[in-house]
Amino acid sequence: MKLFIDTANVEEIRKAHELGVVAGVTTNPSLIAKEGRDFFETVKEIVSIVGEVPISAEVISLKADEMIEQGKKLAELGSSIVIKLPMTADGLKATNVFSKLGIPTNVTLIFSSTQALLAARAGATYVSPFIGRLDDINQIGMNLIKEISQIFQVHGIKSExxxxxxxxxxxVIEAALAGSHIATVPYKVIESMIKHPLTDAGIERFLADWEGAKQNSF
Ligand code: E4P
Incomplete structure (x- = not known):
């Protein structure tokens, strides 16, 4: 399973990129708004940091023709731009147009397998089921990943x-086991994946033993 970073914060993207673990970036209007910067300038800077990996940038309109117009403007920012579209009838129409133009898309706000199937059939490159928000309403978000993964496998669907x-x-682990191709994670989750108390204790012990043995240092 690949890891994408879910943020519009360029410093977080830079730090995660340096770790060598980031295979893509996803943003959304809330994440962009949180940064308090110009949308296009932010996306351009993200492209300059990680231009070689897919970067999802979301349209704002709810009408297909306007989504197509906005998506085309975003696509001009670089060949790595993925147009993020909401899971609505208009979003599907726009997804289909981009698919025919060979422009990659990410259909977002997916909360059911039927939505995922429709997005895939409309030509979505990526479908984004939201696990945490389902957990928040007492549904098991991970079941949705399992279901979509099974449907896509059985029917040879190429959308990721x-x-x-x-x-x-x-x-992250549950999504990998459930067959997700990618998990998009906030920077703080990447940080928490690095840490383990036994790693910290092990380092402390190694250094104390080294000190005790009075070895020549490097
Ligand atoms: C995905 O592309 C979205 O940006 C994101 O994962 C939304 O997560 P949230 O429910 O934490 O806002």
Whole structure:
């Protein structure tokens, strides 16, 4: 399973990129708004940091023709731009147009397998089921990943599943086991995936033993 970073914060993207673990970036209007910067300038800077990996940038309109117009403007920012579209009838129409133009898309706000199937059939490159938000309403978000993964496998569907709305590192493991192709995770989740108390204790012990043995240092 590949890891994408779910943020519009360029410093977080830079740090995660340096770790060598990031295979893509996803943003959304809330994440962009949180940064308080110009949308296009932010996306351009993300392209300059990680231009070689897919970067999802979302349209704002709810009408297909306007989504297509906005998506085309975003696509001009680089060949790695993926047009993120909401899971609505208009979003599907726009997805289909982009698919025919060879422009990659990410259909977002997916909360059911039927939505995922429709998005895939409309030609979506990626479908984004939101795990955390389903958990928030007492549904088991991970079941949706399992279901979509099974449907896509049985029917040879090529769209990739991005497990989204990931809240903690257990979600990442569960998504991988459930067959998700990708998990898009906030930077703080990447940080928590690095840490283990036994790693910290082990380092402390190694260094104390080294000190005690009075070895020549490097
Ligand atoms: C995915 O592409 C979305 O940006 C994101 O995962 C939403 O997560 P949230 O439910 O934490 O806002």
């Amino acid at each position: 599943i991005i497990a989204a709305s990931v809240r903690h590192s257990a979600h």
